[in-house]
Amino acid sequence: MLEQRRHQRIRFGNLPRVSIGFGGAIGEGLIENLSLSGLMVRTDMPLEISHNIGCEFRVFGSPMIDVPATVVSRVGDLFGVRFQTGPINQILIDDAISSALASGNASILAVRELGGKKIMRITGGLGNPLRNDFMHALTRVGVDEIDLEGVTVVDQAGLALCLVACNRHGVKLGAQSPCFAEAWKQAVAVPGEIEKMETPGL
Numbered sequence: 001m002l003e004q005r006r007h008q009r010i011r012f013g014n015l016p017r018v019s020i021g022f023g024g025a026i027g028e029g030l031i032e033n034l035s036l037s038g039l040m041v042r043t044d045m046p047l048e049i050s051h052n053i054g055c056e057f058r059v060f061g062s063p064m065i066d067v068p069a070t071v072v073s074r075v076g077d078l079f080g081v082r083f084q085t086g087p088i089n090q091i092l093i094d095d096a097i098s099s100a101l102a103s104g105n106a107s108i109l110a111v112r113e114l115g116g117k118k119i120m121r122i123t124g125g126l127g128n129p130l131r132n133d134f135m136h137a138l139t140r141v142g143v144d145e146i147d148l149e150g151v152t153v154v155d156q157a158g159l160a161l162c163l164v165a166c167n168r169h170g171v172k173l174g175a176q177s178p179c180f181a182e183a184w185k186q187a188v189a190v191p192g193e194i195e196k197m198e199t200p201g202l
Contacts (some may be wrong), residue, residue: 008035008108008110009033009034009035009040009108010033010034010035010097010100010101010106010107010108010124011032011033011106011107011108011109011129011130011133012031012032012033012034012100012105012106012107012129013105013106013107013125013127013128013129014105015030015031015032015042016030016031016034016057016058016059016060017029017030017031017057018030018031018039018041018055018056018057019055019056019057020041020043020045020047020053020054020055020056021053021054021056022045022047022051022053022054023051025045027043027044027045028043029041029042029043029044029045029079030042030043031057031059032078034059034093034097034106035097036083036090036093036094036097037082037083038069038072038080038081038082038083039055039069039081039083040078040079040080040081041055041078041079041081042077042078042079043077043079044077047071047074047079048071049071049072049073049074050070050071050072051070051071052068052069052070052071052084053068053069053070053071053081054066054067054068054069055067055068055069055081055083058096059096059097059099059100059105059106060096060099060100060103060105060106061099062092062095062096062099062100063092063096065089065092065093065096066089067083067084067085067089067093068083068084068085069081069082069083069084070082070084100124101123101124101125101150101152102124102152103152103153104124104125104152104153105124105125106124106125107122107123107124107125107126107127107129107130108121108122108123108124108150109121109122109130109133109134109137111137111141111143117144117145118141118142118143118144118145119143119144119145119146119147119174120134120137120143120145120146120147120171121146121147121149121150122146122147122148122150122151123150123151123152124150124151124152124153125151125152125153125154125158126148126151126153126154126155126158126161126162126180127153127154127155127157127158128155128157128158130158130161131157131161134161134165135161135164138164138165138169138171139169143165143169143171144171144172145171145172145173145174146162146165146171146172146173146174147174147175148162148173148174148175148176148177148180149174149175149176149177150177151176151177151179151180152177152179153179154179154180154183154184159183159184159187162184
């Protein structure tokens, strides 16, 4: 899980819809994750690897993005799609990603090694949609420190994940954004509140 991708993938709490044109048919799908270079889409359409499709989507109020793409992978009804994008679409996609992260509607979780330590960096929203990736990093990859400087929105589920990381895995909380620092401070200040957040099953 150590981040090696050229373009980081963002994940969503509520999956945006995408319209897909393929073989003369128009269908719909849900965007599982998105990067500057492509997306993962879940759809019932019979897409074929190496074939071109058209994608049209908005990301939480962004302008409409209409981009041709090539299907590059498939696992069941989940398809990996690589954009064939020009400079205008690249700007629109970049702006849509930045806006979704800033509003907390999307998240990036990456783990990198720095000075012999494994650091998990979270950007955007910190909540339940990151649970699987967060716990995988903790239990399978190993994490020494969490960098929370890029967190724009945090909820109780996100605080509970950090609590588990600290209490059960000995992880240190590193740099923190103002919104995270305030939420953590409030949670810790209320007697018994921090223990209540430790969700069963984490």
